[in-house]
Amino acid sequence: MKVQSLQINNFRNYKNLSLTFDDKVNVFIGKNAQGKTNLLESIFYCCLGKSFKTTKDKDLILWGEEKSKILLTVNKKYRDVKVEINLSTLRKKSISLDDFPIKRIAELIGEVNVVFFSPQELKLVKESPEERRKFMDIDLCQNNKRYFYQLSRYEKILANRNKLLKFSKTIESVKETIEIWDRALVAAAKFLATERAKFVEQIAPYSQKAHHFISGGKENLRLKYKCGCGVSLDEKFEENMDKLLKKNLEKDYKLGHTTIGVHRDDIDIFLNDVEVKNFGSQGQQRTVALSLKLAELENMFNLNGEYPILLLDDVFSELDVERQSRLLKFVGRTQTFITCTDEKKIDGTLFSIVDGTVVKKEEKKIKNNSCKVRKNRLQ
């Protein structure tokens, strides 16, 4: 997938902007607070219909304005896509695909696939399981529409079950109606757990190779999907999870929420059999988080025959020079948008950003670098 052009009006600190891009690497250079992250956010927003920074759409509109518009055109392998998003301080956002308004975000997700990485993504390794569930969900929703629907379904069932647990006066009244939620919860959980387990299994070898490649070392990176349903993922999954829900009912009633299910899932991440979350150095955690994202990229290529768009926000500030150059060899395989504060020796088109104004600077071609990119492919 290649983003061909981007037009934005009144988005974050951009009044009007119209850009065309390089098919390979686009580098945005600017001092702090000029609009580099905002630019990546506008592309990301068109891919997933949401921001990586905020859940409030109104925050995205240029201060003092009432409306904002983003228009993204993308060349895909077999067809082109045009995404238009209109935001308003007064109404809900509206999204059009190829000039046809869509009703549900599910229609947008998967049209233009994206992988985003920034220093904050360290949270993927370091912070709560919620971050790793989000990682699995964003990837799986982009590749599998059914996953998106089953996930929304699961969340609704869980919310209803929790409401019943929290607001029922007696446990007897819970028992009368909970069966219907349990049956639905168990079925959706089975689908989601199966897909998540498959996803972790698929990205594990890629993340291992990416980690070797970026770190230049031989540490063994291992991923393990940890299902929060408390039962094995086999043909008796539904029956066993149902039994466990019943066994935990009294506890769940006291707590007012459901204590088992895929909303408790996690991915255990090990380097040489040591858990990275608790024992890895900051540098190891950072390389692991980046490796997971690069693995996602390779996995999407494997599934769709097409690489997603790669957004790298300010990643160089956190990597040593050697790792920077290894990452650069890696990124040449897909269209990449990189932001940084100073000029780097990068094979790509340079843009400078000053206070919401973007100027395309020059096209740099470092031929030797391009050759190395091909030689260093993971597959």
Ligand SMILES: Nc1ncnc2c1ncn2[C@@H]1O[C@H](COP(=O)(O)OP(=O)(O)O)[C@@H](O)[C@H]1O
């Ligand atoms: N809705 C908005 N309207 C106008 N300016 C905004 C809005 N949201 C954020 N900004 C401003 O955009 C500027 C640039 O942000 P950002 O893209 O994160 O900078 P950087 O170049 O460091 O990545 C910040 O100064 C911020 O205050």
Ligand SMILES: [Mg+2]
């Ligand atoms: Mg930034």
